[in-house]
Amino acid sequence: MYMNIIDVSKLVFEYIRRDDEGNVEGITTAVDHVDMEIKQGDFVAVLGHNGSGKSTLAKHLNAILYPTEGTVWVDGKDTQDEENLIPIRKSAGMVFQNPDNQIIGQVVEEDVGFGPENLGVETKQIWERVEESLKAVGMYKYRKKSPNRLSGGQKQRVSIAGVLAMHPKCIILDEPTAMLDPSGRKEVIRAVRALNEVEGITVILITHYMEEVIYADKVYVMDKGRVEMQGTPKQVFSQVEKLKSLRLSVPQVTLLAHELKKSGVNLPDGILTTKELIEELKKVK
Numbered sequence: 001m002y003m004n005i006i007d008v009s010k011l012v013f014e015y016i017r018r019d020d021e022g023n024v025e026g027i028t029t030a031v032d033h034v035d036m037e038i039k040q041g042d043f044v045a046v047l048g049h050n051g052s053g054k055s056t057l058a059k060h061l062n063a064i065l066y067p068t069e070g071t072v073w074v075d076g077k078d079t080q081d082e083e084n085l086i087p088i089r090k091s092a093g094m095v096f097q098n099p100d101n102q103i104i105g106q107v108v109e110e111d112v113g114f115g116p117e118n119l120g121v122e123t124k125q126i127w128e129r130v131e132e133s134l135k136a137v138g139m140y141k142y143r144k145k146s147p148n149r150l151s152g153g154q155k156q157r158v159s160i161a162g163v164l165a166m167h168p169k170c171i172i173l174d175e176p177t178a179m180l181d182p183s184g185r186k187e188v189i190r191a192v193r194a195l196n197e198v199e200g201i202t203v204i205l206i207t208h209y210m211e212e213v214i215y216a217d218k219v220y221v222m223d224k225g226r227v228e229m230q231g232t233p234k235q236v237f238s239q240v241e242k243l244k245s246l247r248l249s250v251p252q253v254t255l256l257a258h259e260l261k262k263s264g265v266n267l268p269d270g271i272l273t274t275k276e277l278i279e280e281l282k283k284v285k
Contacts, residue, residue, distance in 0.1 A: 003032035005091070005170050005202050006061060008036040010070035013056055030056040032225035033070070033271040040169060042239065043196045043203045045213035045233075049247050058206045060216070062092040075169060078255045090119065093163035097175040100156035108150075108158055109134070115166040126165075133161040137191040153184025157191050164195065170202035171195065177209065182212040185209065210237075210251045221246060238269035253277050 008185055025220050048054040059065040060072045063079040075091040077084040084130050093115075096102055105111030112130045121129065134140040137157040147155055152207040155171045156176055163171055167239035173192060189212050196203045205212060213219050219236045221229035223246045237243070237250050240258045244250075250258070255272035257280070266284055271277050 003039065004037045004073075005040045005075055006036065006038040006204070007073040008034055008057075008060070008070070010035065010059070011060060011067050011072060012069035013053075013060065013065060013096075014068045021236060029225050030058070034222075034225075034227055036220065036227070038170075038202060038204065040202055041196075041200050042218065043205070043216045045192070045205045045216035045218060045219045046222060047207060047210070047213055047236075047248065049208055051224075052059075052222040053225035054206045054222045055174050056225075058094070058101075058172050058204070061172050061204060062094050063088050064094070076282055086111075090166060092166035092170045092172055093166055093169055095156070095159050095171060095173045095176050097178045099152065099159045099179075102159040102162065103147045103155060106140065106146060107143075108145050110145055111147060111158060112161045112165050115162050119166060129167065130161075133164040134158075136195060137161045137163060138187075144251040151184060152180045153187040156180060156184065156188050160188070160191060164201075166214075168201070170204065172204045174206045175208070177206075177207070177212065185212070189215075192274075199242070208248070210249055214251060221248070233272055234270035237268075237272060 011031050011034045012029065015030055016026045017026045034057060044151050046057065046201055048052045057207065060067065061074060063085055066080050072079045074088045077088055079088060103111050105114055109130050112133055113126045116126045116129050134143055138158050139154060139157050139161060142150065142154065147158060177188050180188065192203055192205065193215055195201045214233045216233055219231065219233050220227050221236060228246055237254045251272060253274050254271055255265050257277050261267045267280050271280060
């Protein structure tokens with residue numbers, strides 16, 4: 001009996017490179033024996049720099065890619081069984097890096113209604129879903145606008161609403177803020193957190209921005225296809241030197257606290273927010 005929404009067991013994925021004649025030139029192991037368990041309602045972040053395997057892993061979670069070895073179960077269904085493809089994609093929706101690749105409608109509300117329409121949802125229900133999804137990401141007042149008129153952050157929120165309207169149990173966001181400016185990034189992360197906290201939707205956020213993961217329940221840090229660290233944000237960010245060795249930065253305030261501690265200020269490890277640092281500094285005698 002699967003209690004987890006996602007179970008990844010000993011997952012290996014290899015990219016095979018071929019020459020013009022179709023002969024194998026080389027094999028790259030993009031995901032290397034990864035295990036992962038995600039419970040319904042969790043907010044999980046997967047961190048890693050480019051080439052760490054995090055996006056390849058994400059594409060296994062709604063059966064865009066299939067394992068070379070190992071298994072991936074989504075909502076109790078094996079991704080390698082073709083019959084499971086549509087149910088898996090209903091359970092786990094995917095939001096990509098570039099919103100322009102995901103937006104197809106001429107008007108925001110039409111775009112958001114496209115997914116449920118494809119699933120054969122009744123028209124009356126489609127409009128109800130469009131309204132609730134746009135409200136959930138704070139884009140309802142733009143429902144009659146053309147997506148081309150929106151900012152990057154707004155477009156990405158429309159993409160998320162489009163996935164939401166399909167009523168998935170789980171949303172996988174593959175670097176959803178990589179092409180956005182800082183205010184667009186904040187907007188999108190705020191919308192994602194609300195979906196998780198208010199709607200109880202499982203969120204899997206793939207990112208290399210440290211500030212985006214401090215609200216997660218659990219963080220996985222990937223490097224060269226393997227999971228190198230995992231734990232709560234506090235546990236992971238307590239290990240500043242190890243993160244640096246994986247070529248990852250830490251949130252500025254965490255780094256500041258770490259440096260203060262090294263210089264003799266009595267502070268705990270893994271401070272994640274400015275507010276937390278101020279509270280701790282007040283206690284310092």
